[in-house]
Amino acid sequence: MPHTVYNDLQKSDTKIKKTKILEALESENLSVQFSDALDNEMVLNMGPQHPATHGVLRLLISLDGETIMKCIPELGYLHRGYEKLSEACTYHEFIPHTDRLDYLSPMANNVAYALAVEKLIDLEIPERGKYIRVIIAELARIQSHLLAVGALLMDVGAVTPFLWAIREREKILDLYDVICGARFTTSYTRIGGVAQDVSDEALAGIKNFIDEFEANLGDMRALVERNKIFIIRCENIGYLSKEDCIDLGLTGPLLRACGIERDLRRSEPYLVYDKLDFNVPVYTESDCLARYYVRVDELKESVKILKQCVEKIPSGSHNALQSKKVLPQKERIYTKMEELIHDFMIINFGVNPPVRESYAAIEASKGELGFYMISDGSGHPFRMKIRSPSFSNLQALAPMMKGCLISDTVVIIGSVDPVMGEADK
Amino acid sequence: MNKEITELIRSKLSGFQIEYTDVNGTPAIYIPEKDILAVCEILKNDESLKYNSMVDAVSVDRFEKKNRFEMIYNLLSIDNNRRLFIKIKLDSKKPEMESLSGIWGSANWYEREAYDMMGIHFRNHPDLRRMYMPEEFEYHPLRKDFPLMGIPDSIPLPNK
Numbered sequence: 001m002p003h004t005v006y007n008d009l010q011k012s013d014t015k016i017k018k019t020k021i022l023e024a025l026e027s028e029n030l031s032v033q034f035s036d037a038l039d040n041e042m043v044l045n046m047g048p049q050h051p052a053t054h055g056v057l058r059l060l061i062s063l064d065g066e067t068i069m070k071c072i073p074e075l076g077y078l079h080r081g082y083e084k085l086s087e088a089c090t091y092h093e094f095i096p097h098t099d100r101l102d103y104l105s106p107m108a109n110n111v112a113y114a115l116a117v118e119k120l121i122d123l124e125i126p127e128r129g130k131y132i133r134v135i136i137a138e139l140a141r142i143q144s145h146l147l148a149v150g151a152l153l154m155d156v157g158a159v160t161p162f163l164w165a166i167r168e169r170e171k172i173l174d175l176y177d178v179i180c181g182a183r184f185t186t187s188y189t190r191i192g193g194v195a196q197d198v199s200d201e202a203l204a205g206i207k208n209f210i211d212e213f214e215a216n217l218g219d220m221r222a223l224v225e226r227n228k229i230f231i232i233r234c235e236n237i238g239y240l241s242k243e244d245c246i247d248l249g250l251t252g253p254l255l256r257a258c259g260i261e262r263d264l265r266r267s268e269p270y271l272v273y274d275k276l277d278f279n280v281p282v283y284t285e286s287d288c289l290a291r292y293y294v295r296v297d298e299l300k301e302s303v304k305i306l307k308q309c310v311e312k313i314p315s316g317s318h319n320a321l322q323s324k325k326v327l328p329q330k331e332r333i334y335t336k337m338e339e340l341i342h343d344f345m346i347i348n349f350g351v352n353p354p355v356r357e358s359y360a361a362i363e364a365s366k367g368e369l370g371f372y373m374i375s376d377g378s379g380h381p382f383r384m385k386i387r388s389p390s391f392s393n394l395q396a397l398a399p400m401m402k403g404c405l406i407s408d409t410v411v412i413i414g415s416v417d418p419v420m421g422e423a424d425k
Numbered sequence: 426m427n428k429e430i431t432e433l434i435r436s437k438l439s440g441f442q443i444e445y446t447d448v449n450g451t452p453a454i455y456i457p458e459k460d461i462l463a464v465c466e467i468l469k470n471d472e473s474l475k476y477n478s479m480v481d482a483v484s485v486d487r488f489e490k491k492n493r494f495e496m497i498y499n500l501l502s503i504d505n506n507r508r509l510f511i512k513i514k515l516d517s518k519k520p521e522m523e524s525l526s527g528i529w530g531s532a533n534w535y536e537r538e539a540y541d542m543m544g545i546h547f548r549n550h551p552d553l554r555r556m557y558m559p560e561e562f563e564y565h566p567l568r569k570d571f572p573l574m575g576i577p578d579s580i581p582l583p584n585k
Contacts, residue, residue: 020560024552076557083542084566088573119449246503249480249531260503267506358449359499359510372483372497383567385483387499392480395534424557 025060025072041069044406048077052155052410055420057394063406071401071409073394078424086384090350091117091191092327094381099185101388102422104147105140106186107176108364114189115270116360116371121191121353125320129193130271131313135206136179136188137271137362138302138309142213143172144365144417145295145302152292152414153224156233164220171209178202191351192326193319207310210303217299234289238400238412242286248396252367252389253294254416258286264363275312278305288415295417325351350379366390366417390423427452430507437471438464446512453497453510458522461513465528468500468509476500476509479525482535484543488569493517494545498525498532515545524550542567 025043042063048056056077062070082101086094098113099106111133118125125133150165173183179202180188180195188195224230240248245258255262263280265273281297283290320326327346328339353375361370367389376382393416400412431445431452441464444455456464468476481499494515501508513522524547526532534556536547541555544565555562562580564571 020554024554076555076559079557081566084571084573244530246478247530249478249501249529251480262503356449359451359508368480370481370499372481372499374485383483383485385481387481391534391538392531395531 021060021072021074025062025070046409053413054151054418057413057418057420059409061409066405068401068404068406068409071398073397075394075424078420080425082425083384083386086381088380090379091381092346092350095189096185096187099187100421101386101425102364102366102390102419103184104419105144105365106184107136107188108140108362109369110186110189111137112362112364112369113371114191115362116358116373117191119360120356120358120373120375121325121351123192123320123322123325125193126317127314128316129318129320131309132194132198132318133189134271134273135306135309138305139172139175141302141365142299143169145299148417149292149295152411153230155410155414156230158224158230161220161223164216168213168216175202175205175209178205190319190327192322197318203310203313206306210306213303214300221296231289233411234292235287237288237404237408238415239287240396240400244399245286245396249392250367250396251392252363253291253298254367254393254396256281257283257290257294259284264361264368270362276305276308288411291415352377352379361387364389366419367393386425388422388425390418394418394423433473437467437474448510451508451510453512455512455514458513458515461523465525469528474502475504476502478503479529479531482532482539484539484545484567486543486567486569491517494520494543496522496539496545520544521546521548523548526550541565544568
């Protein structure tokens, strides 16, 4: 049959063809006229094993001399299939997996996930639980921004501020150790509250930390902010217009650096953010320097929020009183029959939400982190979509890089601050 | 609040066959596949609606005989601080729809992800490649008939 022969021919043809990614790179007319014999175009592969790409991001860059003509980001080197895995986990079982999404601020992911499930099952948690969640979410923001700022500075050549940022970050990890018993993979929130109450020792530790933090941050900023090399390397680099930022669905510091005051803590308040006093820093330049300043200013605002939370945190229960949905306290499981049964049911069959769909998002350090959940009434999510800010923000990488020099790539990647665990899911 | 927005959208989209629903408190609409581009143009450009940003796209495999696949787009109006979910039911045998990347630029990667994970084809998409999986991979892992443990030998290993 001629039809099948043609198909076979096509199949063998594709094997000889170049890979699709190279095709995509060459697809657009590069609109460069090669009049000089020395002019030529070169394709450079950057990553996935490159220290400046902050993980396993791979970029294919076509260059004219040192100028970037086109850039294609390639994802998937850290794809672990969390959306598929979630369909085989109960809602509680998935909490440890959220640590591994944005592994630079695991606490924020825990909070986002717990809030999304609670919206799905209509559960309100007590005030103390809400305050604890705000505290850990803000600590996570400081933790993530410190690394983002420090790594950006190291990418432009300043090593000392990076070490100073890491020193501060280390203190937050130690605080996590006191709060939940782990430094990196925290898994601290539970559906309906948190795993355990914060001790007075932990609150005192947070207070100590924020007292010292502002001075230490000031020291770090003083090293670089009047430094000519730093400013020249960041100013007007990686510009993206306001319209493009909206069109590409950017969120977080990238959006606020282009002049749009949008912060989910303010525009769609969750937890107790409507009772707290804080500013949303906005810059209009939309370049790497503006993104740096947004992050640094947000660090100060986070400290302000933490101060209020440590003062205002009420006493009382940290977990919601809903025995069919919330895991009981460990000591009660071993002594009370009722709690033992509930624990058994929740662990084995999960919380059974009504048949419905739900979307909840929080302002994580990198932007809007949301979970779209579809429940079919069983203990497992029927479908769970993770709206990860890094994935959306990476889409802006190509337009930002157009026309920049090859040495600017590291600065632009640093200013976007992608975490591949989250982008690849 | 929600009712007002639904009424507003209803008045703007009176010419189309649209089903109004909600996603746990957020307005949502079902749009027939053939009208998708015309409706989205109105949603984006109308002065009182102005859904100028798309922040997410969810592909769903309902695993039903009719209209097995579905796309859910998460629209955001930054000026009005409003959200809207638009849903498009797709065919079971051959899930295919018009790409929205001409209207919202962010749809480019979201649709690539949906194509990779769920096997939904987008007509007139500028660059429909796989997002996460290797190019040689034949399956679409988020479909309900794809086993959780994967399919042996579906990804060729490099020769030693």
